[in-house]
Amino acid sequence: MKILTAAQLAEADKVTLEKQDITSEELMERAGTLVFNEIHKRLQGAPIPIKIFCGIGNNGGDGLVVARHLIQHGYEVRTFIVNYSDKRSEDFLSNYEKLKEITNDWPELIKSKNGFPEIHTGDFVIDALFGIGLNRAVEGWPADLINLINTSQAFVLSIDMPSGLAPDQVFKDGAVIKAGYTLSFQSPKLSFYLPDTMEYVGDLQVIDIALDREYLGKVDSNIFLIGKEEAQSLYRSRKINSHKGDYGKVLIIGGSYGKIGSVILASRAAMRSGTGLCTVYIPECGYDALQISIPEVMVLTDQNSKMITKFPSDFDADVFCFGMGAGTNEATANALGEFLETQKKPVVIDADGINILSKNKSLLKKMPENSVITPHPGELKRLIGEWKDDFDKLDKVKALSKKFKLIIVVKGAHTFIVNNEEVYINSSGNPGMATAGSGDVLSGVITSFIGQNYSSLAATILAVYLHGSSGTLVSDQLGYESLLAGDIADNIGRAVQQLFNRNPEPEQKN
Structure with a gap:
C-alpha cells in the first residue's frame, strides 16, 4: 500500500x-x-x-x-x-x-x-x-x-x-x-x-x-506499507521436482565465547525458512553446541578457540551472513576487512558486524552491492550519528543506503526497510518480539531467502514480514512475556501457511 x-x-x-x-x-x-x-x-x-x-x-x-x-x-x-x-x-x-x-x-x-x-x-x-x-x-x-x-x-x-x-x-x-x-x-x-x-x-x-x-x-510514492497482500506477491512456492541444491547454500559466520547461541538462532532460522544447505563458521568453543542443537547444519571452526580471527577462504556460498555474537576485537574486524576485499556475493551484516562497520566506516565502501545491514536504534546511531527527529533519521538512512548501495533494515516496533530512496514499512509483529535473539533470527531468515535466489530487497521485505507474523502467532498462544527468539524461528513455516490462509494452528492431540 x-x-x-x-x-x-x-x-x-x-x-x-x-x-x-x-x-x-x-x-x-x-x-x-x-x-x-x-x-x-x-x-x-x-x-x-x-x-x-x-x-x-x-x-x-x-x-x-x-x-x-x-x-x-x-x-x-x-x-x-x-x-x-x-x-x-x-x-x-x-x-x-x-x-x-x-x-x-x-x-x-x-x-x-x-x-x-x-x-x-x-x-x-x-x-x-x-x-x-x-x-x-x-x-x-x-x-x-x-x-x-x-x-x-x-x-x-x-x-x-x-x-x-x-x-x-x-x-x-x-x-x-x-x-x-x-x-x-x-x-x-x-x-x-x-x-x-x-x-x-x-x-x-x-x-x-x-x-x-x-x-x-x-x-x-517511495514509501510503502507492507501487509499480507504485499508479502503474498513476493513469496514463491516450491517446485514439485526440486532438491536441496535449488534452495541455496548459505554460510553464517559469527559467535564468540559465551555467545554461540546467537549463531544457533540464526542458522536455525535459516533452515526453518527453507535454506537447502546451511554451514556455520564459528570459534572452536562452539562446535559441540552447534552439532548437538541443530544437526541439520554443517559446522566449520576457526583455529581460535574463543573468537573469529579469519574467514574461510574460497567457500562457495550464495550469500554470507556475519556479525551475531562475533565481538568487535581487532582480529575479527581485520578478518571482516580481508573478506570484503574480494567478496562479490551479497552479505548480511548484523549485530557486532555493524559495530565493526561503525568503527571502520571505510569498510562500507567494500560491501558488495545489494548487501543488507540490520541495525537496531543504538547500532544505527553509531553508523549515522545523532538525528533531530525521525524524519531526519530517515533522510540520513536513505543517504547511507544510496551512497553504498545497501539495503538497510531499521529495526523497531515498525521495522523500516530502506533501499536508496524507497522505504518499506512492515506492519507485522508485536511487543513480545522485543527479546534477546530476535534480531539474530531475522538475519537468518533474510539470509535464507537471498540464498533461495530472491532479490536482496524482496528477500528482506518478505523475511521481515514473516518474522513479525511468526512472532504474533506465538505470542497469541503464549503471551508477550513468554515469547522466545527460538519460537520465532520455529514458527516461520506457520507464518507462511497463514500467509495463504492455510491452517497454521498446531494439531490438537486427544
Whole structure:
C-alpha cells in the first residue's frame, strides 16, 4: 500500500472532485458518513455520552457531519466548536448550518480555557480539531484542551489524524491528542509508524473514501506499507521436482565465547525458512553446541578457540551472513576487512558486524552491492550519528543506503526497510518480539531467502514480514512475556501457511 504525503492527498481530493463531478462538501459528507458508520457499528445505539470537539477547518467539518448523523440516530451528543481562529472553511460553515437545522442544542463555542467542559472517564470523545493541513505545533489554550482530553481517561477517537500530529513532519513542541483509535482517510500517514509519533495513533483503521482510483494508481510514492497482500506477491512456492541444491547454500559466520547461541538462532532460522544447505563458521568453543542443537547444519571452526580471527577462504556460498555474537576485537574486524576485499556475493551484516562497520566506516565502501545491514536504534546511531527527529533519521538512512548501495533494515516496533530512496514499512509483529535473539533470527531468515535466489530487497521485505507474523502467532498462544527468539524461528513455516490462509494452528492431540 502506498503511503502518500499531505500534498498528494490534497491533490487526490482535487482530482476526485473533478472526475466524479462532486463538490468538496459532498466529499466531506461521504467521508464523515463513513466515519459515523464505523462508530455506529460498534456502539449500536449504546447510551454513552459523546463529546465531539471540532476545529474550524475541514477536519472540524468532518466532525460536524459525524455529529449530525449521531444525533439523527438518537445518540447523546454534545458538539463543541474550538474557536482558535477567525477563519472558517466554507465546508465547515455549511455543515455547521446543517447541524443547527436538526437540533435545538446548537454546538457550544469554546473561546478560552473558561469554556472547557468537564470530560469524564465514561465519555466517548471524538477528536476533529486539526487534520493533515496542520503546519505548526498546537500551543496556547487549544493545547490545554488537548491535554485535558488526554488526562481525562475518556476513550478518544481521532478523525483522520490525532490532532497536533502532522503527516510529514514532527513538531518539536506542542500538544498532541493521544487517541485510542484513529480512523484515517484513504492512506495511512508516515507519522503513524515513526517511533517518536506512533504512540499517539492507538489502533488504526484506514477508510476508503473512494478517491480517484486512476490518480491513486499512478501517483509516485517511495514509501510503502507492507501487509499480507504485499508479502503474498513476493513469496514463491516450491517446485514439485526440486532438491536441496535449488534452495541455496548459505554460510553464517559469527559467535564468540559465551555467545554461540546467537549463531544457533540464526542458522536455525535459516533452515526453518527453507535454506537447502546451511554451514556455520564459528570459534572452536562452539562446535559441540552447534552439532548437538541443530544437526541439520554443517559446522566449520576457526583455529581460535574463543573468537573469529579469519574467514574461510574460497567457500562457495550464495550469500554470507556475519556479525551475531562475533565481538568487535581487532582480529575479527581485520578478518571482516580481508573478506570484503574480494567478496562479490551479497552479505548480511548484523549485530557486532555493524559495530565493526561503525568503527571502520571505510569498510562500507567494500560491501558488495545489494548487501543488507540490520541495525537496531543504538547500532544505527553509531553508523549515522545523532538525528533531530525521525524524519531526519530517515533522510540520513536513505543517504547511507544510496551512497553504498545497501539495503538497510531499521529495526523497531515498525521495522523500516530502506533501499536508496524507497522505504518499506512492515506492519507485522508485536511487543513480545522485543527479546534477546530476535534480531539474530531475522538475519537468518533474510539470509535464507537471498540464498533461495530472491532479490536482496524482496528477500528482506518478505523475511521481515514473516518474522513479525511468526512472532504474533506465538505470542497469541503464549503471551508477550513468554515469547522466545527460538519460537520465532520455529514458527516461520506457520507464518507462511497463514500467509495463504492455510491452517497454521498446531494439531490438537486427544
